[in-house]
Amino acid sequence: MTLTHLNARGEASMVDVTDKSTTQREAVATGRIFMQPATLEQLVDGELPKGDVLATARIAGIQAAKRTHELIPLCHALMLSKVSVDFDIDRDTSSVGVRVMCRLAAQTGVEMEALTAASVACLTLYDMCKAVDRGMEIGEVRLERKSGGRSGEWQRRH
Amino acid sequence: MTLTHLNARGEASMVDVTDKSTTQREAVATGRIFMQPATLEQLVDGELPKGDVLATARIAGIQAAKRTHELIPLCHALMLSKVSVDFDIDRDTSSVGVRVMCRLAAQTGVEMEALTAASVACLTLYDMCKAVDRGMEIGEVRLERKSGGRSGEWQRRH
Amino acid sequence: MTLTHLNARGEASMVDVTDKSTTQREAVATGRIFMQPATLEQLVDGELPKGDVLATARIAGIQAAKRTHELIPLCHALMLSKVSVDFDIDRDTSSVGVRVMCRLAAQTGVEMEALTAASVACLTLYDMCKAVDRGMEIGEVRLERKSGGRSGEWQRRH
Amino acid sequence: MTLTHLNARGEASMVDVTDKSTTQREAVATGRIFMQPATLEQLVDGELPKGDVLATARIAGIQAAKRTHELIPLCHALMLSKVSVDFDIDRDTSSVGVRVMCRLAAQTGVEMEALTAASVACLTLYDMCKAVDRGMEIGEVRLERKSGGRSGEWQRRH
Amino acid sequence: MTLTHLNARGEASMVDVTDKSTTQREAVATGRIFMQPATLEQLVDGELPKGDVLATARIAGIQAAKRTHELIPLCHALMLSKVSVDFDIDRDTSSVGVRVMCRLAAQTGVEMEALTAASVACLTLYDMCKAVDRGMEIGEVRLERKSGGRSGEWQRRH
């Protein structure tokens, strides 16, 4: 199997998707930001006044999904038909999780859109909390599942 | 200590930096993408033809640093005076590491620029390699050190 | 009837348009900027040399229509097939009116594109004239009619 | 007095601000969106679940302020040091008001940034509510006051 | 034959492509940057360390193709299905040539995308080499051939 973003001489190019069929495609990606328990409590107790921290990160994630092709050089522009961004609070690992779902009918997949949205939502959480906790860490940014296209269904094994 | 991006009623706003002094500021952030050993070997052996994979990710990271304020809703626009993006290959953890340094003279710090560049460089590596390895994971996206500004020097403890 | 940009828990997301049919859609929106009679006369008499003030506002409106999905967080990216921006001079109300028509075949409507173009054309007129008249006011930014899609034809009642 | 965005032959150009002094500048602009009383009640009663509608519009306004120079052809790029967006609910006129304050130290004013943010916040409110009320109208988009620069303090007379 | 970007009164508008048929379209455009023989030798000998100068220009060209509709006011947004950027070194004319191919299925052509990518790749080469040679010149930016659409095949005669 070869990497499809590189031509015969190893030079980058935008892969030709002309002959791919337009199918319904969907991808789910996640990310997680780990923080001090005290930071998480401020977020949960609404001392980081409830709503806006997550609302801001959600909006940032959705907008980033739409701009993925500007950020990732060899990504195709797509017209997403749905983007959702959800959060979970996990006290055991003292972290906030982000879960993004992207969907569209297209000739190429939406994995990068979902991963980009998850990353930017995590970066926005970092930005919203960094005044109280500079040591936060973003991790577990990964594809959970995808469907549609020639390679069909794919599911991460945990 | 309070979160500075939220006003008295808990609503998001761009923090006023008018009265902060303009100082030399610098931030170093890192990220890492974990992949199958076989994927890493293709990258190292130049079966992913050498140069362009990392070159593309480097360019993507530099450009993302410049667009941080478009991606992160409450970030101020800045005029970066330097951005560098470096990579390391780690066979022990089967991963590629990204290290970004941003520098400028400004009234506000460049942590978000460095973190955003590191994230987007990792996302680009994912995009360049995803045809052979969909299960890659991005992690360890974090600030390593910063200097300048009122809070002065900060260094991550490992 | 419920607001479709909010999910069950009240969180913002980009509405799923996957199952909507692709139809010919069209929207007309207007806006109006009210100014001092003397400012309008300068514009009409070509002391604000004729052509470029309106030409600049027209170009700004067309370009804004294409970028609506970047400005309005939950708007879908669309590929507009036509955008036109027209102006009228109304001495009775001492104002310049903007009328925008957008058209495309898509799964979602173009009302926001037309309204955004009308707003940005008015803002550009403000910018072009503000050196002589800071008190101008933009109003009557509204949808005049739309067609296509499940809800079909809609016409503003005056 | 002449329009400063046009050269001797009436052609548009970006005004030279080289010799203007860098002073603290501030501008306040407002806008208002008029809707059906029933729409406003849904918004107030949280049937449009409270928080996210206004939170989304606030974020959109802040981000638009930062992109003003991309939207308004002859505006200079600026580095805003503060942007805030506030809302009020007015049942008498069945409307939501937007009030934007922008601040920075620069050679040119921030009126356009404040006006653009107010417009885009209103457009976003339209987008969030249009599923239940297509006839909403945006108006009263205007500068309330500005300070700084050669022309000094300016205040709208009502 | 009339210019299709101007309406009956000579005002600019985005041409209506609603009734055009969606066909496979392709365009090839070229550009060339002329430099001092010594500059070219540094580039060829890898004193301008090989790979990254061309890699950076290639990425810049690909990304510019995707943003053509933001740069050229009356261009329609398109979803390119393929973009490739290739270079040649010509010692006889002491120049580097750029050749761009764009492809998609759409209602309007991709000439502007190919020409914009070629121009921006040349500008990036200028930027990468300007520290040693400020007098470089970009020329021969032109369409070489196009296919698809109502006007069908077109080939430059040399």
Add this chain to the structure above:
Amino acid sequence: MTLTHLNARGEASMVDVTDKSTTQREAVATGRIFMQPATLEQLVDGELPKGDVLATARIAGIQAAKRTHELIPLCHALMLSKVSVDFDIDRDTSSVGVRVMCRLAAQTGVEMEALTAASVACLTLYDMCKAVDRGMEIGEVRLERKSGGRSGEWQRRH
């Protein structure tokens, strides 16, 4: 002399301008688009209705100058204090010339901004006229003079 955009190992990075002094800088760049005499006559005679073709290209050039750092990967973001775009008609060579002047006080020069504006203005002229003349060619895109900065005054020798 070495190329300053490449680090010791030949990898691209944004040059550090931290220690450069802020001086008044200015650059003039030109470009030219060659067309059929009949195309030029349509433009001159106003069959391409006068004003808007050049007005659109002028606006496109000014806006491109402001976005140079997004297009050219290693360019620094700048805050231009002046941009002007002028045209000349040359029947002898059957061409339209573009002349751009950019000015600002900064730590780095504005050559790339002037060259980018000239290129995009020419591309826009191509777009406005391509319906009648597909064989047009853009050339003579070059720096005419620059001032300011460590290297001081530079003037092209013709």
